[in-house]
Amino acid sequence: MSGLLTSSIARKVVMALSGIFLVFFLGQHFVINITSVIAPNTFNSWSHFMGYNPLVQYLLQPILIAGVVVHFAMGIALEIQNTRARTVKYAKYKGSANASWISRNMIITGLVVLAFLGLHMYDFWIHEMAYKYIEANPEDPTRYYEETVEKFEPLVRTVIYVASFGLLALHLLHGFASSFQTMGINNKYSPAIQTFTKIYAIGIPLGFAFIAIYHHLNPITH
Amino acid sequence: MKLTLKIWRQKDANSKGKMMDYAIDGIDGDMSFLEMMDVLNENLNNKGEEPVEFDHDCREGICGSCSLQINGEPHGPDRLVTTCQLHMRKFNDGDTITIEPFRAKAFPVIKDLIVDRTAFDRIQQAGGYISVNTSGNTQDANSIPIDKHDADDAFYSAACIGCGACVAACKNASAMLFTSAKISQYALLPQGQVEAVDRVQNMVRQMDLEGFGNCTNTGACEIECPKGISLENIARMNREYLSASVKG
Structure with missing residues (x-):
C-alpha cells in the first residue's frame, strides 16, 4: 500500500482524478455562467446561493481549491521529475513525428491556465471575499449580474479571458481522455470517451468565450 | 548516394561527447542503415581513425540490440522496423543524417552510440x-x-x-x-x-x-x-x- 502513495503510477492517478474533478467543476461553472446571458435573474439567484450556502462555502469551496492546488502542484512536480529523466538532450528531436503538440506541451497550456486562474481569482473571488468578510456588506441577491457584466467592459480583460479559454481547450483536449487511460480505462468505450472529450474540450471553453464576448458587446447602460 | 552524417562521438562513459561530421559516398538505397554504418567504419579504419561504436546483433529485427536515434526518431523515420531493418532508400542523395544514442538518465552512454x-x-x-514446477510432473501447457x-x-x-x-x-x-x-x-x-x-x-x-x-x-x-x-x-x-x- 505504501507504494501506492509514492509511485509514478500513483502520482499520475492523482493528476487524472484531480483533473476529472476540475473538468466536471468547469461544466457546473459553465451552466451557472450561461444563465447570465439567457436569464440574468436566475444568474443572480444561483450566484447568491453559491456565495452564501454554508455547504458550498465551507465544504465544496475548500475541496475545489484543494483540487486546483493538488493538480497544479503534482503537474509541476511530475514535470521536474520528467525533465530530470533525460539530462542530456538530443541534438535533434522530432517530437512532432509521433505526438501532437498539445500532448507534448501540457505544462505550457497548464501554466497559462494557472496564470489565468490567478487573474480570475483576483477579479471575482478576492472581490467577493472582501465584499463579504472585510467590508462586511449586507447580502444583496441582485448584484451579481451587474458586477459580472462590468468586468468584461475593458477589451483587454475580455481578450485575455478568451485567449485563456483557447489554451484551456487545448489542455482539455489531451488531458480529459488521457485521464481515463491513466486510470486503466482503455477498452471499447475509449473511442466514445475520445469523442466526448473533443465535444466537451471545445464546447465548454467556446461557451465561456461566448459569454465574455457577449457581455463585452452588451454593456449595462445606466 | 552521398550523405553527410552528424554522429555523437564519446570516448567512454566518463568523457564528454560531441557531434562530429562525416562525409560518406557510394551508399546504395538497398543497403540497411547498419550496412551504411559498416561502410563508414571501414572508411574510418582505412584512414586509421577510431570506428564508430554501435550496438547490433541479429540484424533481423528480432534481438532488440540495435538502437540509434536517427534524425530525431528512434530507429529512424520508418515505422514498425528496427534500425537494422531501416533501408537507405528512405533517405535522399545529399541528405544530412543526425545519429545519436538513445537518451535517458537511465540509459547512460558507454561509448559513442552504445548505451547501457x-x-x-x-x-x-x-x-x-x-x-x-519442473520436478518431473510438469502439467501439459495445452491442458x-x-x-x-x-x-x-x-x-x-x-x-x-x-x-x-x-x-x-x-x-x-x-x-x-x-x-x-x-x-x-x-x-x-x-x-x-x-x-x-x-x-x-x-x-x-x-x-x-x-x-x-x-x-x-x-x-x-x-x-x-x-x-x-x-x-x-x-x-x-x-x-x-x-x-x-x-x-x-
Missing part, C-alpha cells in the same frame, strides 16, 4: 517471470484452457524486444510501455496469476528506482515501437497496479 540498457534487465528481474483473445493479446505484449525505443521517443524518457508489456504478457495468462500482485508492484518500483520519467500519454512510444506494442498495455499495468496496491 541493463535498467530493462533489472526491471525484468524484479518480477518478469513465473514460477514453474490449461486460455481464451483466444487473451492468448493473442499476451503474445502481442510478449513481442516487445526491449530495444528501448519507447524510452528514447518519450519526451519524459518513460519506460512505461516496456514495463507494461512485460507485465501484460503474464497478467493475461493463468500461469501469471500466482505472482501477479508482487510482479506489478516490484517491476513498477524498479522502473521508478532506475530514474525513468512518467508517462504523459503522448503516444510517441506506441508510434515508434518497432513491434507496435500498444498503449493498452500501460492502461492494463495501471489497472494491475491499483488493484495490487489495494490487495497487497
Whole structure:
C-alpha cells in the first residue's frame, strides 16, 4: 500500500482524478455562467446561493481549491521529475513525428491556465471575499449580474479571458481522455470517451468565450 | 548516394561527447542503415581513425540490440522496423543524417552510440517471470484452457524486444510501455496469476528506482515501437497496479 502513495503510477492517478474533478467543476461553472446571458435573474439567484450556502462555502469551496492546488502542484512536480529523466538532450528531436503538440506541451497550456486562474481569482473571488468578510456588506441577491457584466467592459480583460479559454481547450483536449487511460480505462468505450472529450474540450471553453464576448458587446447602460 | 552524417562521438562513459561530421559516398538505397554504418567504419579504419561504436546483433529485427536515434526518431523515420531493418532508400542523395544514442538518465552512454540498457534487465528481474514446477510432473501447457483473445493479446505484449525505443521517443524518457508489456504478457495468462500482485508492484518500483520519467500519454512510444506494442498495455499495468496496491 505504501507504494501506492509514492509511485509514478500513483502520482499520475492523482493528476487524472484531480483533473476529472476540475473538468466536471468547469461544466457546473459553465451552466451557472450561461444563465447570465439567457436569464440574468436566475444568474443572480444561483450566484447568491453559491456565495452564501454554508455547504458550498465551507465544504465544496475548500475541496475545489484543494483540487486546483493538488493538480497544479503534482503537474509541476511530475514535470521536474520528467525533465530530470533525460539530462542530456538530443541534438535533434522530432517530437512532432509521433505526438501532437498539445500532448507534448501540457505544462505550457497548464501554466497559462494557472496564470489565468490567478487573474480570475483576483477579479471575482478576492472581490467577493472582501465584499463579504472585510467590508462586511449586507447580502444583496441582485448584484451579481451587474458586477459580472462590468468586468468584461475593458477589451483587454475580455481578450485575455478568451485567449485563456483557447489554451484551456487545448489542455482539455489531451488531458480529459488521457485521464481515463491513466486510470486503466482503455477498452471499447475509449473511442466514445475520445469523442466526448473533443465535444466537451471545445464546447465548454467556446461557451465561456461566448459569454465574455457577449457581455463585452452588451454593456449595462445606466 | 552521398550523405553527410552528424554522429555523437564519446570516448567512454566518463568523457564528454560531441557531434562530429562525416562525409560518406557510394551508399546504395538497398543497403540497411547498419550496412551504411559498416561502410563508414571501414572508411574510418582505412584512414586509421577510431570506428564508430554501435550496438547490433541479429540484424533481423528480432534481438532488440540495435538502437540509434536517427534524425530525431528512434530507429529512424520508418515505422514498425528496427534500425537494422531501416533501408537507405528512405533517405535522399545529399541528405544530412543526425545519429545519436538513445537518451535517458537511465540509459547512460558507454561509448559513442552504445548505451547501457541493463535498467530493462533489472526491471525484468524484479518480477518478469513465473514460477514453474519442473520436478518431473510438469502439467501439459495445452491442458490449461486460455481464451483466444487473451492468448493473442499476451503474445502481442510478449513481442516487445526491449530495444528501448519507447524510452528514447518519450519526451519524459518513460519506460512505461516496456514495463507494461512485460507485465501484460503474464497478467493475461493463468500461469501469471500466482505472482501477479508482487510482479506489478516490484517491476513498477524498479522502473521508478532506475530514474525513468512518467508517462504523459503522448503516444510517441506506441508510434515508434518497432513491434507496435500498444498503449493498452500501460492502461492494463495501471489497472494491475491499483488493484495490487489495494490487495497487497
